Amino acid sequence: MRRPLTFALAAALLGLALLASLALGASEIGLGRVARLLLSPDDGTDSLVIHTLRLPRTVVAALAGAGLGVSGLLLQGVTRNPLADPGILGVEAGGALAILVMVVFFPGAPAALFVPAAFLGGALAAALAYGVARRVGVTPLRLALAGVAVASLFGAVTRGLQILFEERAQGALFALSGSVAGRTWAQAAQVAPWVGLGLLLSLLLTPRLNVLALGEDVARGLGARTERDSALVTVLGVLLAAASVSVVGPVGFVGLVIPHAARALMGPDHRLSLPLAALLGAAFLILADIVARLIDRPAETSVGILVAAAGAPFFVLLARRIGRR
DSSP, X not given: OHHHHHHHHHHHHHHHHHHHHHXXXXXXXXXXXHHHHHXXXXXXXXHHIIIIIIHHHHHHHHHHHHHHHHHXXXXXXXXXXXXXXXXXXXXXXHHHHHHHHHHHHOTTSOGGGHHHHHHHHHHHHXXXXXXXXXXXXXXXXXXXXXXXXXXXXXXXXXXXXXXXXXXXHHHHXXXXXXXXXXXXXXXXXXXXXXHHHHHHHHXXXXXXXXXXXXXXHHHHHTTOOHHHHHHXXXXXXXXXXXXXXXXXXXXXXXXXXXXXXXXHHHOSOHHHHHHHHHHHHHHHHHHHHHHHHHTTTTSOOOHHHHHHHHHHHHHHHHHHHHHTO
């Protein structure tokens, strides 16, 4: 009974976050009017604000939050590392650098190529982080530190390109801002197929992820093809993170906090914790975006700054707890 109730509460939280996101901002619209205009739009200003400005950014925030939350869950499960996170492992920084490269050197490339480019950049960063950690022996803390170093390296290259190609890089600043402000239906349509497919395939792979989480020796004893399954789960984790980064930019710590919350509520079974992580991740990023709009209204604060402010202390506490083991 507790598990269905948890899912129902998470879905209700997401629904309330969606309505609040449509109601709150530079101007406020009553929740009742929001509900009416969603079902029956008219030619008024409130309807235009809801359907043209707030609804697409809310959908983008939900998709990116779900993608980052599930990505973190997959990467933590396959590496058996509680500190694994798309941002900490450098995946987000790699994806951001790849997008900047596309904008600077291939300005005529269609927007549909942004997600594949971000995937390649994220995969390169993750492989480099793992390779560095493997040279000195992979442990949760060493892998996290290697990921932070790789993320810093990719971030430095990104800033260097922005300085060297200032005029060309202007087009990427919006995409790499760590914000959902100004996102449109075109961007929602760009990322929705990738996130939707990634979430569906991730859900289908949860039984294999449960076996991998038991450890390599146990998984092999149960007949699992650990190398293949680990590669599939990792690819999906990087894909979900890359798709999210391609439309909102780097938003760290969502993939760290949300998986721990989902497992605390649902236990270690990924068949249950993964869909909950998707719901919680979507609600979390939408709520963070609402706070970003209201904290200095009518100006908007970057949602990435707020999420980092909440996630950094959690990372420090988690790292200290692991370091004592």
